[in-house]
Amino acid sequence: MQKARFWPTKKLFPLGTALLVFLALPMLLSAREIVKRPNIVVILADDMGFSDIGCYGGEIPTPNLDALASGGIRFTQFYNTARCCPTRASLLTGLYPHRAGMGFMTGTDYGEAFPGYRADLNPQCRTIAQVLAPAGYSNYAVGKWHVSHSVTQEGPKHNWPLQRGFSRFYGMVSGGGSYFNPWTLCRDNTLISPQADPGYQPKQYYFTDAITDHAVQFTRDHVKQKKEEPFFLYVAYTAAHWPLHALPEDIRRHKGKYDAGYEPIRKARLAKAGLLGLIDPSQGMSPSVKDWLKVENKFWESTCMEVYAAMVVRMDLGIGKIVNALKETGQLDNTLILYLQDNGGCAETPGRQKTKDRVDGPRPDKPPLATQPKTMLPQRLIPLQTRDGFPVRQGPNVLAGPPDTYLSYGPAWAQVSNTPFREFKHWVHEGGISTPLIAHWPKGIATKLHNGLCTTAGHLIDIAATCADLAEAPHPAPAEGKVNPPLAGVSLRAVFEGKSLMRSDPLFWEHEGNRAVRKGPWKLVAKGPGEPWELYDLRVDRVEAKNLASENKSLVDSLKGQWEAWAKENRVIPWVWKPPYQP
Numbered sequence: 001m002q003k004a005r006f007w008p009t010k011k012l013f014p015l016g017t018a019l020l021v022f023l024a025l026p027m028l029l030s031a032r033e034i035v036k037r038p039n040i041v042v043i044l045a046d047d048m049g050f051s052d053i054g055c056y057g058g059e060i061p062t063p064n065l066d067a068l069a070s071g072g073i074r075f076t077q078f079y080n081t082a083r084c085c086p087t088r089a090s091l092l093t094g095l096y097p098h099r100a101g102m103g104f105m106t107g108t109d110y111g112e113a114f115p116g117y118r119a120d121l122n123p124q125c126r127t128i129a130q131v132l133a134p135a136g137y138s139n140y141a142v143g144k145w146h147v148s149h150s151v152t153q154e155g156p157k158h159n160w161p162l163q164r165g166f167s168r169f170y171g172m173v174s175g176g177g178s179y180f181n182p183w184t185l186c187r188d189n190t191l192i193s194p195q196a197d198p199g200y201q202p203k204q205y206y207f208t209d210a211i212t213d214h215a216v217q218f219t220r221d222h223v224k225q226k227k228e229e230p231f232f233l234y235v236a237y238t239a240a241h242w243p244l245h246a247l248p249e250d251i252r253r254h255k256g257k258y259d260a261g262y263e264p265i266r267k268a269r270l271a272k273a274g275l276l277g278l279i280d281p282s283q284g285m286s287p288s289v290k291d292w293l294k295v296e297n298k299f300w301e302s303t304c305m306e307v308y309a310a311m312v313v314r315m316d317l318g319i320g321k322i323v324n325a326l327k328e329t330g331q332l333d334n335t336l337i338l339y340l341q342d343n344g345g346c347a348e349t350p351g352r353q354k355t356k357d358r359v360d361g362p363r364p365d366k367p368p369l370a371t372q373p374k375t376m377l378p379q380r381l382i383p384l385q386t387r388d389g390f391p392v393r394q395g396p397n398v399l400a401g402p403p404d405t406y407l408s409y410g411p412a413w414a415q416v417s418n419t420p421f422r423e424f425k426h427w428v429h430e431g432g433i434s435t436p437l438i439a440h441w442p443k444g445i446a447t448k449l450h451n452g453l454c455t456t457a458g459h460l461i462d463i464a465a466t467c468a469d470l471a472e473a474p475h476p477a478p479a480e481g482k483v484n485p486p487l488a489g490v491s492l493r494a495v496f497e498g499k500s501l502m503r504s505d506p507l508f509w510e511h512e513g514n515r516a517v518r519k520g521p522w523k524l525v526a527k528g529p530g531e532p533w534e535l536y537d538l539r540v541d542r543v544e545a546k547n548l549a550s551e552n553k554s555l556v557d558s559l560k561g562q563w564e565a566w567a568k569e570n571r572v573i574p575w576v577w578k579p580p581y582q583p
Contacts (some may be wrong), residue, residue: 048416094464
């Protein structure tokens with residue numbers, strides 16, 4: 001059994017004081033009448049590392065997330081599944097992703113022989129919304145969905161949000177695209193063009209703002225129409241997933257901040273995270289993946305991180321607007337807000353090299369291409385042109401940020417995001433799977449725990465279990481002839497009360513053959529199906545620098561056996577990757 005451990009932290013974020021007045025209630029009132037079931041808001045960021053936000057050590061200003069942390073709890077060892085689709089499947093269903101059918105990505109269905117890799121949520125699982133709806137919750141989703149194999153107007157929609165328990169949806173059904181002209185943008189069940197959407201016409205369309213505005217609208221509409229009913233709101237930002245798109249006023253705020261390169265930022269983050277009590281700085285950092293002195297175009301490289309920071313700032317501003325909407329509608333005190341991230345920093349490199357048939361240079365003075373009709377739906381993940389006729393540029397001579405660019409920030413900045421950990425998105429070393437979880441709930445988290453740290457390991461599978469617990473929503477029984485697997489996680493309610501977290505089973509991972517198991521402080525991990533297992537004691541080595549496998553063969557064999565048993569039960573094996581896994 002793991003116990004939730006809390007460490008007091010210095011008050012680094014000033015908050016106003018509040019007087020808590022408890023009114024005596026008649027003994028005949030039930031617990032449910034004394035404390036109403038909370039609203040639940042789950043906010044998921046995309047492709048951001050452990051140390052990107054301020055309250056986890058970052059230099060990027062995130063005052064709204066910092067305030068939530070100061071009035072709530074931060075988890076120092078919270079885990080995702082290392083990639084976009086599996087994380088969303090796991091979060092939404094409370095299952096390991098393979099049990100939900102999403103062992104890989106939505107683009108590749110491996111067929112009936114591999115039920116854990118069908119690229120679609122299977123009918124055997126239930127989303128949080130489907131579990132909470134029978135308990136009287138209204139359910140809303142905004143942002144990135146990315147758990148549906150089919151994304152066409154005429155195709156099947158059985159795994160779109162409205163068919164999975166949500167009553168309203170605005171967002172992207174697939175997993176990425178332009179922030180100024182999103183691919184697979186959808187309102188409820190209809191794919192739309194942002195330029196031809198009568199329900200939302202801001203002066204400047206920017207997807208992060210659109211997600212925020214619809215989250216605020218859904219919140220206000222719910223309170224106005226169904227004031228006494230609780231709600232579940234799923235807010236899935238695409239920030240800071242590539243492409244590096246940001247508004248000019250946000251980019252200007254970070255001008256020159258990253259001109260000194262990677263290592264000064266990493267060292268500053270390590271020191272700050274240590275002062276915050278999030279990590280032990282004496283463990284050091286993972287080895288550098290790139291030498292700033294050898295970077296040929298330092299200006300281009302630093303501007304990539306400036307735009308990335310701008311994207312995070314805009315998301316944080318949006319989170320502040322959602323919190324204000326809750327406050328202004330009288331809902332904040334009894335709303336559980338959970339902020340988390342889908343994987344670690346992303347080392348993928350779209351747009352960073354010269355690309356055939358793409359402009360690698362400055363923007364033309366005039367648009368050389370025809371203007372697209374407002375009603376035309378975006379045609380592809382990486383568009384060929386903007387709506388006003390400019391070619392979308394990629395390459396090392398293109399400065400990121402505007403709508404006619406499409407770049408990523410690369411492995412070295414991703415390592416900065418993951419400070420101090422090893423590896424990136426895709427891999428299941430700490431850099432790929434360990435990211436923040438902030439929990440804020442004024443009525444539900446004991447005041448003495450505010451601004452505190454929980455050092456017990458948590459996982460995405462715990463989110464659905466927590467929602468069902470707090471909503472008093474029983475997990476539905478399976479329909480006749482179908483399997484409805486029980487939730488794999490544990491409720492975090494005990495953590496909010498400063499009690500022990502009752503978890504008896506280890507935590508497990510697999511993605512693209514990268515695999516791991518964590519039991520207590522011990523983590524067994526491997527890169528790819530053909531690579532050997534590595535063993536780390538995370539009490540003293542969160543950066544996974546000293547492999548202890550050769551010194552602890554019996555422990556390796558034990559953990560390996562537990563991973564293999566889990567892999568068989570959760571449809572990870574039969575193995576789809578080559579070379580296949582060898583027991």
